[in-house]
Amino acid sequence: xxxxxxxxxxxxxxxxxxxxxxxxxxLFRRTARDTxxxxxxxxxxxxxxxxxxxKLPVSIGGYVEANWQHLGTDGITEGxxxxxxxxxxxxxxTIYRRIKFxxxxxxxxxxxxxxxxxxxxxIEFHPLFNLRGGIVMNPIGAFNQNHDGPKWEFIDRPVSAxxxxxxxxxxxxxxxxxxxxxNNWVYAYEAYLTNxxxxxxxxxxxxxxxxxxxxxxxxxxxxxxxxVPLITAKTALRNKTIGELGLSYMxxxxxxxxxxxxxxxxxxxxxVFAVDINTTLPLISxxxxxxxxxxxxxxxxxxxxxxxxxxxxxxxxxxxxxFKGSIFGFERSVVNIAFRAEYVDWNKGTFNETGxxxxxxxxxxxxxLSWRPTRQTVIRLNYRYKWQTDLFGNPASRTAGFQMGxxxxx
Amino acid sequence: xxxxxIFVGLILLAACEEFQPKAPQEYELLDGxxxxxxxTENLQFLKGDVAFNDEVFIPATGxxxxxxxxxxxxxHPGDGKGHPFTTLTRFGQTDETGNQYLNAGGPQLQHRAxxxxxxxxxxxxxxxxxxxxxAVTGLGFLDAVxxxxxxxxxxxxxxxxxxxxxxxxxxxxxxxVTLRPNSITQNGKYIGRFGKKGAVYDLLQQTATAYNEDIxxxxxxxxxxxxxxxxxxxxxxxxxxxxxxxxxxTLKAPVPRKENAEILFGKEIFSTIGCATCHRPEMKTGASPxxxxxxxxxYPYTDLLLHDMGPSLDDGYTEGSAKTYEWRTPPLWGLGLSxxxxxxxxxxxxxxxxxxIEQAIQMHSGEGxxxxxxxxxxxxxxxxxxxxxxxxx
Numbered sequence: 001x002x003x004x005x006x007x008x009x010x011x012x013x014x015x016x017x018x019x020x021x022x023x024x025x026x027l028f029r030r031t032a033r034d035t036x037x038x039x040x041x042x043x044x045x046x047x048x049x050x051x052x053x054x055k056l057p058v059s060i061g062g063y064v065e066a067n068w069q070h071l072g073t074d075g076i077t078e079g080x081x082x083x084x085x086x087x088x089x090x091x092x093x094t095i096y097r098r099i100k101f102x103x104x105x106x107x108x109x110x111x112x113x114x115x116x117x118x119x120x121x122x123i124e125f126h127p128l129f130n131l132r133g134g135i136v137m138n139p140i141g142a143f144n145q146n147h148d149g150p151k152w153e154f155i156d157r158p159v160s161a162x163x164x165x166x167x168x169x170x171x172x173x174x175x176x177x178x179x180x181x182x183n184n185w186v187y188a189y190e191a192y193l194t195n196x197x198x199x200x201x202x203x204x205x206x207x208x209x210x211x212x213x214x215x216x217x218x219x220x221x222x223x224x225x226x227x228v229p230l231i232t233a234k235t236a237l238r239n240k241t242i243g244e245l246g247l248s249y250m251x252x253x254x255x256x257x258x259x260x261x262x263x264x265x266x267x268x269x270x271x272v273f274a275v276d277i278n279t280t281l282p283l284i285s286x287x288x289x290x291x292x293x294x295x296x297x298x299x300x301x302x303x304x305x306x307x308x309x310x311x312x313x314x315x316x317x318x319x320x321x322x323f324k325g326s327i328f329g330f331e332r333s334v335v336n337i338a339f340r341a342e343y344v345d346w347n348k349g350t351f352n353e354t355g356x357x358x359x360x361x362x363x364x365x366x367x368x369l370s371w372r373p374t375r376q377t378v379i380r381l382n383y384r385y386k387w388q389t390d391l392f393g394n395p396a397s398r399t400a401g402f403q404m405g406x407x408x409x410x
Numbered sequence: 411x412x413x414x415x416i417f418v419g420l421i422l423l424a425a426c427e428e429f430q431p432k433a434p435q436e437y438e439l440l441d442g443x444x445x446x447x448x449x450t451e452n453l454q455f456l457k458g459d460v461a462f463n464d465e466v467f468i469p470a471t472g473x474x475x476x477x478x479x480x481x482x483x484x485x486h487p488g489d490g491k492g493h494p495f496t497t498l499t500r501f502g503q504t505d506e507t508g509n510q511y512l513n514a515g516g517p518q519l520q521h522r523a524x525x526x527x528x529x530x531x532x533x534x535x536x537x538x539x540x541x542x543x544x545a546v547t548g549l550g551f552l553d554a555v556x557x558x559x560x561x562x563x564x565x566x567x568x569x570x571x572x573x574x575x576x577x578x579x580x581x582x583x584x585x586x587v588t589l590r591p592n593s594i595t596q597n598g599k600y601i602g603r604f605g606k607k608g609a610v611y612d613l614l615q616q617t618a619t620a621y622n623e624d625i626x627x628x629x630x631x632x633x634x635x636x637x638x639x640x641x642x643x644x645x646x647x648x649x650x651x652x653x654x655x656x657x658x659x660t661l662k663a664p665v666p667r668k669e670n671a672e673i674l675f676g677k678e679i680f681s682t683i684g685c686a687t688c689h690r691p692e693m694k695t696g697a698s699p700x701x702x703x704x705x706x707x708x709y710p711y712t713d714l715l716l717h718d719m720g721p722s723l724d725d726g727y728t729e730g731s732a733k734t735y736e737w738r739t740p741p742l743w744g745l746g747l748s749x750x751x752x753x754x755x756x757x758x759x760x761x762x763x764x765x766x767i768e769q770a771i772q773m774h775s776g777e778g779x780x781x782x783x784x785x786x787x788x789x790x791x792x793x794x795x796x797x798x799x800x801x802x803x
Contacts, residue, residue: 070426070427070430071430072427072430072431073431074431074432074433074434075430075431075432075433075434076433077427077430199525202525203468203469203470203524203525204468205465205466205467205468205471206466207466207480207481207484255525264526265525265526268525300523300525302521302522302523302527302528302529303522303523303524303525304477304479304480304522305495306480306484351493351494351495353493353494353495353497354493354494354495356753356755359753383429390487391484391487391493391495392487392493392495392751392752392753393753393754394487394488394750394751394752394753394754395750398431399430399431400429400430400431401426401429401430402426402429
């Protein structure tokens with residue numbers, strides 16, 4: 001926690017002069033987005049509506065998400081809930097012409113969690129070869145890097161991305177990235193060595209293999225749990241008219257197999273593969289975005305099968321604009337209808353005792369309606385229905401209800 | 411986005427509970443408290459519910475290092491019968507002289523271990539028995555039955571000549587249990603009424619032992635660590651254990667499905683062929699400190715006594731004064747909901763070997779032989795009605 005607080009203090013110091021300049025918010029100008037470029041999911045951290053003051057080489061931004069929800073599980077409801085899910089601040093700075101710094105700090109659920117999600121320096125040598133170091137977002141799947149609330153028509157983040165995969169998942173490390181442009185095509189890659197997971201992924205009170213449990217380790221930004229780097233690599237291909245395909249891998253060792261030269265266990269691996277695609281269908285402008293991932297964890301044979309060695313899950317979003325025009329004076333309003341389907345098999349395998357399938361599956365559907373009065377702001381109404389079965393496949397618990405809220409860059 | 415749309419939206423939001431999953435019917439669920447608890451009792455029930463169903467132990471909170479399951483709820487999903495995944499194995503005792511393997515990991519096998527530890531193995535050539543976790547509902551009613559009633563149902567010498575004897579399991583009471591008022595004792599031993607062999611005196615013993623032997627959690631009640639074999643600092647508070655005991659005491663009795671002509675006919679057959687002699691339909695509680703349990707009539711379908719079930723169900727393992735072939739009559743209430751906690755299948759009898767109610771009846775031998783044979787002589791239609799009745803419980 002202390003490193004986060006110190007970092008936050010530093011950011012406040014850096015931006016302090018701008019804060020005093022906020023007597024008149026018109027001093028800020030929105031940085032122009034280069035519409036000639038083809039953007040990929042990996043560009044999401046820089047592809048944001050930053051605000052700059054005059055000719056200062058620092059730009060700032062952020063987004064906020066808040067919502068109301070009324071959900072019920074099998075006839076029991078917690079009633080009306082008002083939630084401040086996130087307040088995120090980003091600061092970008094051009095240190096030199098080809099040396100940039102960007103940071104993202106997130107306050108989740110009020111101040112329950114304060115996370116540095118990104119804080120890295122990029123040094124550009126060549127479009128195909130650049131260095132990045134600091135706290136980086138491991139490029140596994142697409143959602144982890146492209147997670148800003150205002151970009152999505154859904155209030156809840158995808159379960160497969162945030163609970164099976166650990167989005168937002170950031171670690172300290174270094175790596176390289178680059179892009180190659182050919183006509184309408186862009187090829188991109190990223191590869192990083194970072195600190196990684198710890199044994200909480202199977203020693204947690206979630207009662208399942210749970211990669212996000214490693215995020216609870218407050219030491220992970222200053223110390224690797226076992227000294228073995230986590231490798232994350234992604235390659236993506238995008239065609240300006242067809243869409244984007246991303247393939248990613250993240251793997252390493254999660255257990256503390258030795259300490260002080262004493263060996264406790266063999267090295268136990270965690271391996272994650274992900275595929276992500278997105279495209280906009282011609283003529284009707286339907287946006288389709290999907291991600292699927294597979295998790296493999298080497299769980300000790302004598303530990304409980306409650307903690308699975310294989311997981312698979314994903315989601316697909318379909319967003320259809322149905323109206324573009326003026327609403328309540330917002331001239332460039334867009335109204336969308338949208339639909340998300342999600343699935344996670346938390347424990348893929350069979351029981352040693354019976355040879356029958358281990359269940360523990362999650363399914364969710366979310367029909368949604370959203371209104372975007374501007375590009376930066378979305379107001380959304382979701383109806384969510386989800387089913388969760390236990391290990392044995394007993395009748396699923398069912399949760400459903402309405403959610404309404406907004407998310408906006410500022 | 412006209413006014414009508416906004417109005418419809420507001421109506422939908424106001425009626426949001428209409429769009430949420432409805433609660434299952436009372437008879438579809440085992441979970442829930444007995445009616446008539448006070449507000450303070452409701453609060454303790456809730457605390458016990460959280461500790462029983464939501465608290466998952468991990469090494470940092472005391473799990474293991476050797477264990478069978480990491481939470482109460484994983485053995486009793488939805489408070490119902492367990493799945494073979496969490497079947498217990500107990501070993502080391504063949505007669506009333508006691509368990510000879512207490513210094514070798516007995517009486518219970520912990521076949522799982524946290525990383526870095528080796529799971530336990532059953533010592534070579536030791537007999538053992540596997541126990542499927544039972545449903546935990548209605549236990550407070552069984553706990554509040556008087557010893558006098560239980561003894562009255564016993565017929566050790568089969569004086570009435572019906573082929574059914576029935577004896578209590580006389581056990582040594584743990585020093586931490588509070589003896590029931592008017593407890594009956596025989597040679598310093600007391601009547602056990604919980605567990606497959608009826609070797610557990612009350613729900614405090616059951617709970618403290620389960621924390622210890624199933625999860626590897628020590629308490630002031632059961633302070634010996636199952637791995638180290640020595641006393642260990644308590645890993646669960648007395649308060650939590652008492653909350654869980656209260657929760658188990660006040661879980662409602664299973665609510666039978668609606669009776670119809672077929673079910674009533676099946677019920678009649680149940681009595682006619684002698685099942686009801688051991689699986690006693692009706693019991694009464696005595697006085698209980700929990701008013702909601704005092705002097706109530708309830709329908710568990712057990713007599714809480716041990717019966718000779720014949721050689722096919724003799725695993726060569728026992729507890730207390732029970733013989734290896736003797737088993738406590740399991741309550742049949744909630745039987746129809748077993749599939750809902752066993753993954754849509756039946757795993758019946760003490761170790762889950764019966765995969766249907768019919769198979770379970772056919773496995774009755776010893777004192778149950780006569781009823782088993784009577785069942786076999788029924789017409790297919792009558793068998794179906796009997797099973798329908800059992801599924802309605």
